[in-house]
Amino acid sequence: MAKRRSGAWLDRQFTRLAVLPTTVTMLCVFGLPLLFSAYLSFQGWSAAQGLFAGKFVGLDNFDDLLHDPDFIGSLGITFLYTAVTVTAELAIGLGIALLLNIDLPAIAVFRTCLVIPMMITPVVASACWKLLLDPGHGVINYWIGEHIVWLGRTDTALAAVAVVAVWQNAPYVSVLLLAGLRSLPHEPVEAARIDGASVWQMFWHITLPLLRPYLMVALLLRTIFEFRAFDNIYVMTGGGPANATMTLSMFTYLASFVRFDMSLGAAASWSMLAMSMLLCGFFIVTIRRRDTSA
Amino acid sequence: MSALNYVGSKRGKLVFAGSVYASLAALTVAFLFPLVWVLGLSLKTRLQVFADPPLFVWSPTLENYATVLQRSDFVQAFVNSMVVSTGAVMLSLCVGVPAAYAIARFPFRGRTFLFFGLLAMRMLPPIAVLLPMYILFSKLGLTTTRFSVILAYTTFSLPLVVWIMRGFFEDLPRELEESAWVDGASRQAAFVHVVLPLIRPGLVAASILCLQLAWNDFLFAAVLTNNNSRTLPVLMAAFTGGDSGTDWGGMTASGVLVILPVIIFSFAAQRHLVAGLSSGAVKG
Numbered sequence: 127m128a129k130r131r132s133g134a135w136l137d138r139q140f141t142r143l144a145v146l147p148t149t150v151t152m153l154c155v156f157g158l159p160l161l162f163s164a165y166l167s168f169q170g171w172s173a174a175q176g177l178f179a180g181k182f183v184g185l186d187n188f189d190d191l192l193h194d195p196d197f198i199g200s201l202g203i204t205f206l207y208t209a210v211t212v213t214a215e216l217a218i219g220l221g222i223a224l225l226l227n228i229d230l231p232a233i234a235v236f237r238t239c240l241v242i243p244m245m246i247t248p249v250v251a252s253a254c255w256k257l258l259l260d261p262g263h264g265v266i267n268y269w270i271g272e273h274i275v276w277l278g279r280t281d282t283a284l285a286a287v288a289v290v291a292v293w294q295n296a297p298y299v300s301v302l303l304l305a306g307l308r309s310l311p312h313e314p315v316e317a318a319r320i321d322g323a324s325v326w327q328m329f330w331h332i333t334l335p336l337l338r339p340y341l342m343v344a345l346l347l348r349t350i351f352e353f354r355a356f357d358n359i360y361v362m363t364g365g366g367p368a369n370a371t372m373t374l375s376m377f378t379y380l381a382s383f384v385r386f387d388m389s390l391g392a393a394a395s396w397s398m399l400a401m402s403m404l405l406c407g408f409f410i411v412t413i414r415r416r417d418t419s420a
Numbered sequence: 421m422s423a424l425n426y427v428g429s430k431r432g433k434l435v436f437a438g439s440v441y442a443s444l445a446a447l448t449v450a451f452l453f454p455l456v457w458v459l460g461l462s463l464k465t466r467l468q469v470f471a472d473p474p475l476f477v478w479s480p481t482l483e484n485y486a487t488v489l490q491r492s493d494f495v496q497a498f499v500n501s502m503v504v505s506t507g508a509v510m511l512s513l514c515v516g517v518p519a520a521y522a523i524a525r526f527p528f529r530g531r532t533f534l535f536f537g538l539l540a541m542r543m544l545p546p547i548a549v550l551l552p553m554y555i556l557f558s559k560l561g562l563t564t565t566r567f568s569v570i571l572a573y574t575t576f577s578l579p580l581v582v583w584i585m586r587g588f589f590e591d592l593p594r595e596l597e598e599s600a601w602v603d604g605a606s607r608q609a610a611f612v613h614v615v616l617p618l619i620r621p622g623l624v625a626a627s628i629l630c631l632q633l634a635w636n637d638f639l640f641a642a643v644l645t646n647n648n649s650r651t652l653p654v655l656m657a658a659f660t661g662g663d664s665g666t667d668w669g670g671m672t673a674s675g676v677l678v679i680l681p682v683i684i685f686s687f688a689a690q691r692h693l694v695a696g697l698s699s700g701a702v703k704g
Contacts, residue, residue, distance in 0.1 A: 140607035141526045145534060148519035155574050156541050159552035177559055225444050230437055236444040243451055245686040247636040249653040250675040253660045254458045257668060263470050265457055354545035357638045361657055375547045382551045383643055395548035402544050
């Protein structure tokens with residue numbers, strides 16, 4: 127009898143019990159840490175102190191941040207890096223997806239080969255490219271026949287780290303867009319063909335507008351993930367030379383875990399969070415509005 | 421349905437198909453060259469690696485692999501990576517699958533909150549969560565343990581599991597559980613005995629995608645581990661630290677050994693790749 131009653135109780139509470147572990151985990155590994163870092167960003171605190179032993183300093187940490195030339199520089203570099211990598215990834219990814227969407231024998235072989243770079247551990251991919259770009263023994267310099275220190279020059283380092291990101295993630299975009307292309311309805315293209323539209327007209331006026339939701343998703347995801355770029359930069363340049371590749375993630379990492387200025391790190395973290403939330407919000411609003419107006 | 425239909429003559433079709441193959445072949449060479457070259461480096465002796473001009477033909481050697489596999493730090497990191505990634509997958513599945521089921525099937529208070537919480541977990545930059553996490557974990561004495569890394573990995577694997585599984589649950593016809601309920605089964609019994617066996621493919625897909633992300637992660641592991649608990653990406657970064665060093669053979673051989681498992685899992689899950697990639701952004 128008691129067993130039955132507990133069974134009924136379980137049954138009634140099923141939904142609540144099913145979401146409880148996820149809610150608790152989310153609060154422990156995400157909610158509480160973020161609240162704590164929000165608190166920390168208004169404190170003067172060092173790692174030697176107790177958790178709540180810091181001193182309230184108001185907006186001083188944010189003030190320090192805005193007067194830190196490295197931080198201000200990293201803002202510009204992050205936006206430049208994000209814009210360039212995302213544009214290149216979308217352009218190359220769309221190109222690959224359009225080619226792979228053509229029905230020809232054995233095209234699946236190319237599809238399989240072209241997705242390999244996206245699967246690779248980013249640290250290993252970056253290490254590989256570091257060897258290819260090596261000034262003395264790298265194969266790239268051998269081909270160009272020059273002795274370029276790609277990762278040691280302020281004018282080439284950012285491009286060199288961006289190449290790795292594009293190499294890994296253009297395939298990712300192509301997989302997303304290819305799925306989009308496969309799911310498009312055939313009728314509009316057929317109708318346009320009967321009306322005598324050229325291939326280019328059909329692409330520009332039919333395929334591209336139909337593909338827009340997928341392009342937006344790819345744009346959102348790539349922007350969010352390039353904004354946080356870290357692994358390739360850590361491995362290839364460590365933020366150098368002369369801060370030429372100092373992205374926001376790299377700045378926050380160095381402030382928090384190398385200089386151990388936790389309060390400044392918390393302020394930098396929250397600046398990044400705020401920017402990511404704005405980006406996400408902007409994209410979500412854009413996607414929703416397009417969806418409802420179309 | 422193919423672009424081939426738009427090209428008129430038979431000769432035009434051949435030229436078109438030829439140019440498509442040529443562009444794809446060029447792209448494939450460009451995208452795979454870095455990997456092939458590195459694989460080549462890993463099969464060269466020290467002298468061959470630094471030969472000038474670079475060798476394009478040589479008799480390959482496995483000595484770099486033999487050396488790497490004898491290194492105790494590599495083997496330790498390999499074990500750590502396995503433990504941490506499978507641990508993260510198991511934890512996320514146990515925690516996330518029931519929640520995904522509830523989100524897909526039952527309306528409840530706080531559903532929107534949970535939804536946006538998980539979205540934020542996946543979308544916000546990990547470095548921003550890592551700093552407070554590191555402080556809190558070190559006060560609890562968890563840092564440098566593999567468990568701390570497993571917990572940290574739930575920030576990305578839990579949202580992924582919930583999203584993928586929610587899609588699978590929504591695709592499952594409701595009638596299956598409803599008939600079990602009518603027959604007197606409780607919700608938990610119907611979930612365990614009727615629903616779970618049917619969504620086994622979903623569980624496999626979600627595990628493989630999480631495994632891939634966990635295996636590839638560097639940032640969390642770099643901060644939360646020490647020399648004993650570090651994972652493969654952290655060890656790789658230490659190899660390449662500063663100057664690229666002179667042991668290119670060892671470095672490339674270990675790189676190949678790191679990416680081999682992940683390429684194998686990924687091909688196993690290729691069908692489900694798209695669901696995982698777009699998770700959280702398409703539905704909503």
